[in-house]
Amino acid sequence: MESLKLQGRILTSADGEDFEKALQRNSALSVLPAKYVVQPATYSDIPPVLAFATSQKPPLEIAVKCGGIHTSTWSSTNGGIVIDMTSLHAVNVSEDKQSVTVQGGAVxxxxxxxxxKAGIDVVGSPLWFVGVSGFLLGGGYGPLSGERGLAVDNIISAKVILADGRIVQTSATEEPDLFWAIRGGGGRFGILAEVQLKAFPSVAPITSGVIVYPGTEIVNVLKLIKEWSATQSGKEKISISFARSGPQSQPSIMILPWVSEDHDGTRSATVLAPFKEGPVKPVFEKTHASPDMLAVSHGADASFASAPKRFSIRGAFVADFYEELILEVWDRWVKFTENPDVKASGVMWDLTKSDKICEVKSTDTAMPIRERNYWVGVQGRTNNPEADAAIKEFLSSTITFIREKNAALSGKDYGFWMNMSEGDEKPEDVYGANLPRLREVKTKYDPRNIFSKGVPILPL
Incomplete structure (x- = not known):
């Protein structure tokens, strides 16, 4: 490996602390002992690494790391090579401020x-530390999705490094099959080296924060949310979080609002009035206006810093706000988190108005869910390794229950969500009817399955 003479760094266990630091991920469960960690300084550093990995007998597994936030081991490898993109994180705004070009290692x-600085916004993650590449490759639901659609719907073009070392430009007119596949098909086709995103005028000021209700009011709070959603626009959204809060760790319902274009506070006052002044009174509420998405994306820093580091997430979609389903999940979660080792575990329901998302056909991108939907994530957290198995079973059984209950209530099976999958899901349950075409694209661009991390897409 050292003979490749890369401009970037090659780290091994001999590099001590630097190597160990490079192996760390956002979740302690995502760490694996790589043989090499390559930190490329230029795109040209990457093809020789791919050639080296595939020339070994047996070939060395390749993992690509950007933000390292995913709770699976997709950005890690046991005995293989991690291509750590984090040095390639440049961001450039076009002169006309209509687009932003981002390198693949940026968060x-x-x-x-x-x-x-430019007074613009893009469809991106609500959290600053999420990697751009992984977020995009899995579909990308963001705070602006209610008005602008999914993040993948706002990709203009991308530069991708293929398994054979070629660096290709892809768009609707250049390598269109590849362009289709990377928009929701995950990282199974190449390394996202660079992406050009549509930009829009800033939606700030943005009001966000938290409104907390006691768990004893869950039925009334859900009725309140149901009524609120009837008049919701794409300029606002809420997330509903099940969490144990306060000194006694009591089950609580947290409303996490996001209200854009709140220039004088009147929009948020109107939008949030039912939650602050309605028949159900919160036990705590704190909302404030932020000047930009950067500030909003740092809003949860303190809570993440103190949260247990052994955690994992699974996610799915629901076709509507089904109170019956949500109440059943609430009962499951309350019972599970009575165990103090797992009390930091939670459930998040995201209510983004999906009209804009549904304007795109399910076959226009690899992202298959284009009917009315909300997403839900089930998160397990602990500091005790002995609780890992219980968390894994809870996440798997709960997300399967959500999927099956949604199918029974709506008549539509939405499967699981790529961005919150763990890799052991059946491919057809993640990619849906797009799986056959994804396999064709895989065969064309990565017939030897060099990029094997993630929910499987096997070449034909």
Whole structure:
């Protein structure tokens, strides 16, 4: 490996602390002992690494790391090579401010920093530390999705490094099959080296925060949310979080609002009035206006810093706000988190108005869910390794229950969500009817399955 003479760094266990630091991920469960960690300084550093990996007998597994936030081991490898893209994190705003070009190792905080200077916004993650590449490749639901659609719907073009070392430009007119596949098909086709995103005028000021209700009011709070959603526009959204809060760790319902274009506070006052002044009174509420997405994306820093580091997430979609389904999940979660080792575990329901998302056909991109939907994520957290198995079973059984209950209530099976999958899901349950075409694209661009991390897409 050392003979490749890369401009970037090659780390091994001999590099001690630097190597160990490079192996760390956002979740302690995502760490695996790589043989090499390559930190490319230029795109040209990557093809020789791919050639080296595939020339070994047996070939060395390749993992690609950007933000390292995913709770699976997709950005890690046991005995293989991690291509750590984090040195390639440049962000450039076009002169006309209509687009932003982002290197594949950037996190959304890098993007929001430049957008703040330019007075623009893009469809990105609500959290600054999420990697741009992984977020995009899995579909990308963001705070602006209610008005602008999914993040993948706002990709203009991309530069991709293929398994054979070629660096290709892809768009609707250049390598269109590849362009289709990377928009929701995950990282199974190549390394996303660079992406050009549509930009829009800033939606700030943005009001966000938290409104907390006691768990004893769950039925009334759900009725309140149902009524609120009837008049919801794409300029606002809420997330509903099940969490144990306060000194006694009591089950609570947290409303996490996001209200854009709140220039004088009147929009948020109107939008949030039912939650603050309605028949159900919160036990705590704190909302405030932020000047840009960068500030909003740092809003949860303190809570993440203190949260247990052993955690995993699974996610699915629901066709509507089914109170019956949500109440059953609530009962499951309350019972599970009575165990103090797993009390930091939670459930998040995201209510983004999906009209704009549904304007795109399910076959226009690899992202298959284009009917009315909300997403839900089930998260397990602990500091005790002995609780890992219980968390894994809870997440798997709960997300399967959500999927099956949604299908029974709606008549539509939405499967599981790529961005919150773990890799052991059946491919057809993640990619849906798009799986056959994804396999054709895989055969064309990566017939030897060099990029094997993630929910499987096997070449034909």
């Amino acid at each position: 959304w905080g890098n993007v929001y920093e430049e957008c703040k």
